[in-house]
Amino acid sequence: MRAIVCPAFGSPLELTHLPAPALGAGQVRIAVAAAGVNFADTLFIAGKYQEKVAPPLIPGMELAGTIIEVGEGVTGLATGDRVMAAVTGGAFAEEAIAAQTDVIRLPDQLDFVTAAGFPVAYGTSHLGLKHKAALRPGETLVVHGAAGGVGLTAVEIGVALGAQVIATAGGPDKVQIALDHGAHHGIDYKAEDIRERVKDLTGGRGADVIYDPVGGAVFDASLRSIAPDGRILVIGFASGTVPQIPANILLVKNVTVIGYWWGAYRKLNPALVRDSLAECMEWWAEGKLKPHVSKTLPLADAAAALELLKSRAATGKVVLTV
Ligand SMILES: NC(=O)c1ccc[n+]([C@@H]2O[C@H](COP(=O)([O-])OP(=O)(O)OC[C@H]3O[C@@H](n4cnc5c(N)ncnc54)[C@H](OP(=O)(O)O)[C@@H]3O)[C@@H](O)[C@H]2O)c1
The missing domain is CATH 3.90.180.10 (Medium-chain alcohol dehydrogenases, catalytic domain)
Known part of the structure; x- marks a missing residue:
């Protein structure tokens, strides 16, 4: 072959x-x-x-x-x-x-x-947001790298789960793609400050859940943009920099940082992965995922x-x- x-x-x-x-x-x-x-x-x-x-x-x-x-x-x-x-x-x-x-x-x-x-992108975002982060309707979700492979699926799944989705990406064209896929707001992190814009868009409170496939400086901005008692889902480090987390900020803000690797669940809990992908397929058939x-x-x-x-x-x- x-x-x-x-x-x-x-x-x-x-x-x-x-x-x-x-x-x-x-x-x-x-x-x-x-x-x-x-x-x-x-x-x-x-x-x-x-x-x-x-x-x-x-x-x-x-x-x-x-x-x-x-x-x-x-x-x-x-x-x-x-x-x-x-x-x-x-x-x-x-x-x-x-x-x-x-x-x-x-x-x-x-x-x-x-x-x-x-499978990888929708599987990762669905299991991550629904099962790991337990995203609830009405919560605010920030998705970083929102025009990328996993990022764009997180936007769609966040919307399908009833969240208010703020998409961040590098450049106006990428932000527009996330908006076209249902994001309610966009932040161009090459030109705008993530923390300031997230605070503006959430009445000063910050995001309930942040989905981060980028890491590096973007993760640091997440720590400053997360609401008290919020959850940050660590998806990956496309920036090339693995963040180091100051535990004092987690303590003071009651923040939960959730480590998450979808691939491991293929062996840990195959039934969970299959159910998750089955729901993605249903949502695709209903036109909720594009x-x-x-x-x-x-x-x-x-x-x-x-x-x-x-x-x-x-x-x-x-x-x-x-
Ligand atoms: N935890 C899991 O189970 C899981 C599953 C799948 C993927 N991942 C991880 O998630 C990350 C994204 O994967 P993907 O397949 O969605 O990749 P992708 O399609 O290339 O998307 C990555 C996004 O990251 C942003 N980015 C920022 N700095 C970058 C840099 N220096 N180089 C490349 N991209 C950069 C880019 O958006 P901007 O240009 O808008 O910044 C890009 O759209 C990877 O780290 C991957 O390993 C994890």
Whole structure:
């Protein structure tokens, strides 16, 4: 099969031919039609992701396609099923192996390109906001990096859960994308002070919940923008800087900082992840979620696709077609 391979951590990606991966019990083989691109892939191939696979490795954490082989013990899935799946690497290839628990059948109306970018971003934001942060209707939610992969889904899910959503992003075009996806207010953090604007928009109180995939200075601004008794959901560090948290501020403001990694829940509580994605699919069918794929590239251009994310040129999802 054709596959994108990372020969060593930090080395350039190569398009190459490999034997198809072996199929184990409880797994299915999928002919990949499209694969979603995530910021985490850039960390994975640099050896900086929290879950490490020894190189040579195939990147790619989510995909959509057709089941072509079913492993021993698999129930409820069959060859020919159109599916999407989350995987720990392996999606940037013509064939991928996924655990049955990580595979979801697609409704006919959901195309492969849209589905390929669905599980990680919507899964992360739905489980994070509903289960981890327990976001309630009427609360104020600030979403940082709101035009990015996970950020834009957090905007939509925040709105679907009945929150007042304030989107922050770098530049007016990105802020507009978040507004187009339902955010009630936007802050361009290249030009405006996050704390001042959040305080203005909340009558001086601050946000009840903050969703932060950016880290660094943006996280520091969150600490100063959160309402007393508020919750900050730590999603990631796209800025490259892992925040250090002064515990005195947490104490004085009664702030809860919630560490959260969606991928871990695929093993910790697969039923919770499946229920969460099932609700996302329902909301998609009802028109509450409008996945935004800003660019599709052929598999061979995986390196260029990752560069779009690293250079902050991407919005919503970038998807590779196979
Ligand atoms: N905890 C979890 O379970 C989980 C799940 C999925 C993703 N994540 C993490 O969430 C973060 C975002 O992932 P993603 O796939 O949504 O990425 P993405 O689509 O590239 O979005 C990242 C956003 O971060 C902002 N950003 C700020 N500084 C940046 C920089 N130096 N380089 C790149 N982007 C920068 C960009 O928005 P502006 O230009 O508007 O600032 C961009 O839209 C990553 O750290 C990823 O590892 C965590």
